Amino acid sequence: MGQAQRPRAAGDRVRSLSGARPSPTRRVAQAIDALRHGWPIRVGDAPVLLPIETAPLPEARAAHLLISAARAETLRLTNQRAAADGHSPVLIRAAEPLRVAQALAVADPARDLDAPLKGPFRAEDCAWPAEAAAALELARVAGVLPAFLVAPAPEGEPVAFAVADLAAWSDPANLHIATRATLPVIVGEDARIIAFRAIDDMREHVALVLGEQTSDRAPLVRLHSECLTGDVFSSLKCDCGPQLDAALAAMAVEAAAGGWGLLLYLRQEGRGIGLINKLRAYRLQDEGLDTLEANRSLGLPAEARDFPLAARMLDLLGVDTIRLMTNNPAKVAALEAAGVTVAERVPHQLPANPHNHRYLETKRDRAGHLLT
Numbered sequence: 001m002g003q004a005q006r007p008r009a010a011g012d013r014v015r016s017l018s019g020a021r022p023s024p025t026r027r028v029a030q031a032i033d034a035l036r037h038g039w040p041i042r043v044g045d046a047p048v049l050l051p052i053e054t055a056p057l058p059e060a061r062a063a064h065l066l067i068s069a070a071r072a073e074t075l076r077l078t079n080q081r082a083a084a085d086g087h088s089p090v091l092i093r094a095a096e097p098l099r100v101a102q103a104l105a106v107a108d109p110a111r112d113l114d115a116p117l118k119g120p121f122r123a124e125d126c127a128w129p130a131e132a133a134a135a136l137e138l139a140r141v142a143g144v145l146p147a148f149l150v151a152p153a154p155e156g157e158p159v160a161f162a163v164a165d166l167a168a169w170s171d172p173a174n175l176h177i178a179t180r181a182t183l184p185v186i187v188g189e190d191a192r193i194i195a196f197r198a199i200d201d202m203r204e205h206v207a208l209v210l211g212e213q214t215s216d217r218a219p220l221v222r223l224h225s226e227c228l229t230g231d232v233f234s235s236l237k238c239d240c241g242p243q244l245d246a247a248l249a250a251m252a253v254e255a256a257a258g259g260w261g262l263l264l265y266l267r268q269e270g271r272g273i274g275l276i277n278k279l280r281a282y283r284l285q286d287e288g289l290d291t292l293e294a295n296r297s298l299g300l301p302a303e304a305r306d307f308p309l310a311a312r313m314l315d316l317l318g319v320d321t322i323r324l325m326t327n328n329p330a331k332v333a334a335l336e337a338a339g340v341t342v343a344e345r346v347p348h349q350l351p352a353n354p355h356n357h358r359y360l361e362t363k364r365d366r367a368g369h370l371l372t
């Protein structure tokens with residue numbers, strides 16, 4: 001591998017025009033923005049990376065591509081052992097430099113059927129695994145395909161961040177309450193809504209409270225992850241819509257009985273892979289993959305939600321013990337690991353329909369959900 005592939009000594013040479021150093025969270029926000037625009041990024045001292053999905057530079061070329069092990073496995077470009085951890089980065093070397101349009105066939109499984117790969121390709125060890133993993137993680141956060149041209153020509157003007165910046169950006173302590181208001185809703189006319197903001201993160205999470213908040217009674221809580229298709233269009237492909245309605249109804253019953261209910265609406269669409277990647281996963285499901293295989297084929301984790309963020313919301317609301325409506329033991333474990341006491345798991349199973357039948361079976365059989 002050439003000199004450009006090797007990281008130089010760790011160091012952070014990021015400077016803004018004024019000469020001041022941007023904060024770690026700001027560097028990550030700018031890098032997320034860059035991926036959405038298709039601008040290149042530089043992680044630490046690793047080579048410049050150009051996001052293949054969004055790159056507006058059709059002339060850019062590179063002989064190396066960065067993808068995840070899961071995607072490489074789907075393309076049969078790596079062995080089973082390397083792919084065991086789907087998150088780990090894999091460098092792919094093409095026989096000759098590829099243009100963005102050619103690289104898209106590697107990045108996007110929707111093209112698996114109609115665009116033959118311009119091989120041969122070879123999987124190579126990556127000399128900068130932490131930087132590569134951070135880039136893949138950032139692509140997931142930005143909601144773009146986790147695939148990059150490595151050291152593209154032309155290089156463009158990369159936006160720089162450091163590996164450690166990601167932890168600073170996702171620190172739950174960045175979250176604070178932005179405002180509160182009353183919000184009469186069908187299940188409770190005296191409901192209240194509380195909105196949260198996080199430093200250098202555009203996602204606005206909210207909490208809905210039904211009933212009087214008391215410290216002597218653990219609230220009935222639902223963590224609802226955003227699902228545009230289920231929440232707005234009542235999609236039959238998942239169980240999100242009915243679960244949301246049933247959670248609000250149960251909270252109202254709780255409030256009427258002198259208790260209180262709390263719904264956290266988390267802006268972590270598609271279990272954290274974003275709307276467009278979730279819809280790509282749906283397209284793969286149309287072709288026969290299940291919900292977990294589809295994420296893997298995209299090179300994305302099956303589960304990428306940030307539950308410490310939900311724990312922080314509870315903390316900001318003064319809640320340390322909850323009764324949680326869920327069928328997912330991993331949610332309970334994640335909240336407990338983040339310091340929340342889950343006094344009770346309240347089952348939250350809704351009737352299946354012909355369209356979400358297989359989805360629910362996959363959750364039960366492959367993701368450990370407590371469904372009958």
Ligand SMILES: Nc1nc2c(ncn2[C@@H]2O[C@H](COP(=O)(O)OP(=O)(O)OP(=O)(O)O)[C@@H](O)[C@H]2O)c(=O)[nH]1
Pocket residue numbers: 223224225226227228237238239240243268269270271272273278281282291295325326327328331348363369
């Ligand atoms: N990536 C992906 N996300 C999906 C799919 N179907 C639904 N989702 C997302 O899954 C999330 C909903 O999961 P939840 O119902 O909150 O949680 P859960 O893990 O199923 O556990 P419960 O609390 O038992 O419902 C939402 O963000 C949906 O957008 C899918 O096929 N692929």
Ligand SMILES: [Zn+2]
Pocket residue numbers: 227229230231238239240241
């Ligand atoms: Zn859904």
